[in-house]
Amino acid sequence: MRNALDQGGGIVRLAPNWVPRSFCVPGRRIKLHPDDYYALGGERGGIDERWFSSTTPAENGPLTGKHEGLSKIVFEDGGSTQLVILRDAVAELGAELIGGRLWDEFQAWPMYSKFFDNKFALPHHIHHRDEHAALTGQRGKPEAYYFPPQANNYGAEFPFTFFGFAPGTTPDQVRECLVNFTKGDNKITNLSQAYRLEVGTGWDVPPGILHAPGSLCTYEPQTASDVFAMYQSLAQDTVVPEALLWKDTPADRMGDIDWLMEIIDWEPNIDPLFRENHFMRPLPVHPVEEMEAAGYLDKWICYRSAAYSAKELTVLPGRSAVIHDAAAYGMIMMQGHGTMGAWNIETPSMIRFGQLTHDEYFVSEAAAREGVRITNPSASDPIVMLKHFGPRNPDLKLEA
Ligand SMILES: [Zn+2]
Numbered sequence: 123m124r125n126a127l128d129q130g131g132g133i134v135r136l137a138p139n140w141v142p143r144s145f146c147v148p149g150r151r152i153k154l155h156p157d158d159y160y161a162l163g164g165e166r167g168g169i170d171e172r173w174f175s176s177t178t179p180a181e182n183g184p185l186t187g188k189h190e191g192l193s194k195i196v197f198e199d200g201g202s203t204q205l206v207i208l209r210d211a212v213a214e215l216g217a218e219l220i221g222g223r224l225w226d227e228f229q230a231w232p233m234y235s236k237f238f239d240n241k242f243a244l245p246h247h248i249h250h251r252d253e254h255a256a257l258t259g260q261r262g263k264p265e266a267y268y269f270p271p272q273a274n275n276y277g278a279e280f281p282f283t284f285f286g287f288a289p290g291t292t293p294d295q296v297r298e299c300l301v302n303f304t305k306g307d308n309k310i311t312n313l314s315q316a317y318r319l320e321v322g323t324g325w326d327v328p329p330g331i332l333h334a335p336g337s338l339c340t341y342e343p344q345t346a347s348d349v350f351a352m353y354q355s356l357a358q359d360t361v362v363p364e365a366l367l368w369k370d371t372p373a374d375r376m377g378d379i380d381w382l383m384e385i386i387d388w389e390p391n392i393d394p395l396f397r398e399n400h401f402m403r404p405l406p407v408h409p410v411e412e413m414e415a416a417g418y419l420d421k422w423i424c425y426r427s428a429a430y431s432a433k434e435l436t437v438l439p440g441r442s443a444v445i446h447d448a449a450a451y452g453m454i455m456m457q458g459h460g461t462m463g464a465w466n467i468e469t470p471s472m473i474r475f476g477q478l479t480h481d482e483y484f485v486s487e488a489a490a491r492e493g494v495r496i497t498n499p500s501a502s503d504p505i506v507m508l509k510h511f512g513p514r515n516p517d518l519k520l521e522a
Pocket residue numbers: 247248249265333
């Protein structure tokens with residue numbers, strides 16, 4: 123593990139980490155070979171997710187693969203290519219990899235990001251806050267969305283997302299929908315409102331807020347937790363099993379509608395200024411002219427949560443720039459090619475299931491602080507990468 127870190131000058135290369143979901147239909151925008159979206163077999167469902175910098179196993183039922191969801195480090199050892207699980211490397215290297223600040227608090231890498239590439243919308247669902255998730259031994263789960271232009275050549279079946287409930291909705295109306303869950307269509311989104319999704323922007327979704335994510339391909343930084351409950355019984359003619367309504371309910375609250383109501387953080391769900399408080403248009407990290415003069419453009423794309431943050435970094439054609447960050451991060455290439463520190467970086471247009479790439483890395487806190495030189499040899503094509511950070515990035519000044 124130390125060899126892998128030394129080889130890369132404090133940056134480790136990661137292998138593509140594909141995850142199937144039996145309840146989703148692949149949107150086919152995450153660059154897998156067209157023959158490989160069902161590479162794990164029909165029973166497992168299509169592959170509609172690629173997870174980044176993940177130390178979190180996927181919860182996909184009894185057929186889940188041994189290391190499903192866990193990112194792996196790729197390194198060379200005496201002429202052969204080796205893989206080691208990122209979670210094990212974090213446990214072994216600790217502060218050396220993720221920095222003392224996060225290691226002291228979590229003794230783990232506490233977030234991951236993913237591409238979520240679903241052809242249809244998801245049912246209106248909710249992630250529990252810490253106090254409710256703790257009752258089943260889990261952590262609450264905030265999540266954020268960014269819709270990268272490079273992965274959204276089409277918006278698929280329903281590029282609109284429902285959030286919360288329309289202002290004026292009463293708890294009794296929501297309660298009635300939950301009581302009706304097993305009676306066919308419980309019509310819970312009739313009480314909600316949907317927003318048209320815009321490529322190149324995003325949303326912040328704290329736990330306790332209902333959401334039915336639309337069908338754009340989504341880059342999704344989130345807390346390392348898979349806690350959720352589905353509150354919508356029928357989504358575009360797909361029936362949602364009742365088991366998913368009661369997922370992550372403590373045994374003594376099973377069947378108790380009051381429990382489901384307690385999970386809802388009511389006021390933020392009916393916020394008349396929901397868009398103003400949760401929509402994210404990218405913000406420049408420094409003055410644009412200053413950055414362009416130095417050969418790059420760095421933007422905050424997820425910046426409303428203390429649980430994680432994310433940036434989109436562009437290095438302009440023919441330019442080279444040293445980029446400094448105060449915290450460790452994972453990254454995924456979206457466009458272009460060149461070098462990043464000791465590594466070649468590139469953006470494959472198609473990837474076979476199981477094939478290794480040079481498009482995903484994890485940068486240690488020490489390397490991030492020292493600065494990473496990124497060089498773009500192309501005369502015309504920018505390098506664009508997305509970077510995901512852990513909790514309370516010291517570079518990010520959160521409002522209020
Ligand atoms: Zn969600």
